Amino acid sequence: MLTKEVLPLYDKEMDYLLCDVEKDADEFLVRGKVGIMSNDEAISGEPMPGKPVVEPGTVLFAEVLGRTLGGRPLLSTRRLFRRIAWHRVRQIKQLSEPIEVKITEWNTGGLLTRIEGLRAFLPKAELMNRVNNFTELKENVGRRIHVQITRINEDTNDLILSEKEAWEMMHLQEGTLLEGTVRRIFPYGAQIRIGDTNRSGLLHISNISQGRITSVSDVLAVDEEVKALVVKSMFPDKISLSIAELESEPGLFLSNKEKVFSEAKEMAKKYRQKITSISTTRKSEALPTNGLPFEDEESLYSNWKWFKFERDSETSP
Numbered sequence: 001m002l003t004k005e006v007l008p009l010y011d012k013e014m015d016y017l018l019c020d021v022e023k024d025a026d027e028f029l030v031r032g033k034v035g036i037m038s039n040d041e042a043i044s045g046e047p048m049p050g051k052p053v054v055e056p057g058t059v060l061f062a063e064v065l066g067r068t069l070g071g072r073p074l075l076s077t078r079r080l081f082r083r084i085a086w087h088r089v090r091q092i093k094q095l096s097e098p099i100e101v102k103i104t105e106w107n108t109g110g111l112l113t114r115i116e117g118l119r120a121f122l123p124k125a126e127l128m129n130r131v132n133n134f135t136e137l138k139e140n141v142g143r144r145i146h147v148q149i150t151r152i153n154e155d156t157n158d159l160i161l162s163e164k165e166a167w168e169m170m171h172l173q174e175g176t177l178l179e180g181t182v183r184r185i186f187p188y189g190a191q192i193r194i195g196d197t198n199r200s201g202l203l204h205i206s207n208i209s210q211g212r213i214t215s216v217s218d219v220l221a222v223d224e225e226v227k228a229l230v231v232k233s234m235f236p237d238k239i240s241l242s243i244a245e246l247e248s249e250p251g252l253f254l255s256n257k258e259k260v261f262s263e264a265k266e267m268a269k270k271y272r273q274k275i276t277s278i279s280t281t282r283k284s285e286a287l288p289t290n291g292l293p294f295e296d297e298e299s300l301y302s303n304w305k306w307f308k309f310e311r312d313s314e315t316s317p
Contacts, residue, residue, distance in 0.1 A: 001062065005076035006054055085116040086154045093149040098166035103143050111140050115149070118159055122147060126162035128197055146170060167197075172239060175272035176230045177264055180241075182220050190220050192228060192241055201239030203228060210244045211251025219254060227264040229271060245271050 063080040064073050105112040110123040124131050131137050148165035180192040189204040233240035246260050246267045253260045
């Protein structure tokens with residue numbers, strides 16, 4: 001097994017790789033001794049032998065790549081880790097749940113992070129906040145944000161993410177109570193800006209109150225702060241809001257807005273109890289208990305069967 005095939009390392013994960021030090025290896029490493037050492041050891045002391053990448057006796061899981069010219073098996077732990085990593089991200093995508101990541105890099109097209117050790121790309125168009133220049137883009141490095149995996153292609157090493165889809169799944173489930181500001185008023189309703197985001201929803205005139213309304217401008221004003229409930233939309237990709245569902249009695253919004261908003265949390269809870277399910281996740285197939293939902297992959301793990309965890313005998317029921 002070649003040294004580079006032992007572990008799935010990359011320069012952002014470990015700060016003691018030989019390539020991280022801005023010096024020639026001959027300056028700090030005993031000639032003929034290959035291994036790893038910390039940056040501090042490399043730049044502050046006399047030449048010394050590098051530490052072994054792995055100690056003798058260490059158990060490694062590896063994939064057979066082929067054979068050397070001498071007939072010996074050529075192994076790679078790195079390749080196996082990578083294959084399992086792609087397997088894990090497919091499971092994450094199938095579960096359809098937002099995950100939290102830390103942004104590590106940026107380029108002109110968007111942001112980059114790591115999921116299960118794999119490089120993932122978050123395009124600018126999929127960010128919640130609009131990016132106007134490269135400085136704003138760079139400022140995202142180090143941030144932790146929730147994202148949704150939208151596209152996976154192992155052949156081309158594509159792992160594409162979306163912050164918008166994650167936000168929608170977390171905040172736009174039917175029955176979610178939102179706070180917003182009236183941005184525009186139309187004859188048929190009002191455009192509500194959601195929180196501090198650049199997303200807006202439509203509050204249709206029929207969803208403002210259960211009482212009779214002749215003109216939207218009679219009950220709402222631009223820049224007025226409101227609370228509204230996310231309800232099922234008749235139009236795909238449109239956010240539909242309702243204040244009427246927050247009224248404890250028909251027409252209460254027309255006579256006492258403050259009471260409607262003070263009772264909003266309780267009424268939202270009752271609304272969620274009425275609907276059969278709150279879109280907990282976009283329903284997906286149940287994952288098999290053996291952890292290998294992709295049947296064609298099972299043959300790739302020759303010794304997967306015996307790799308399992310067992311409970312301690314004292315705590316077992």
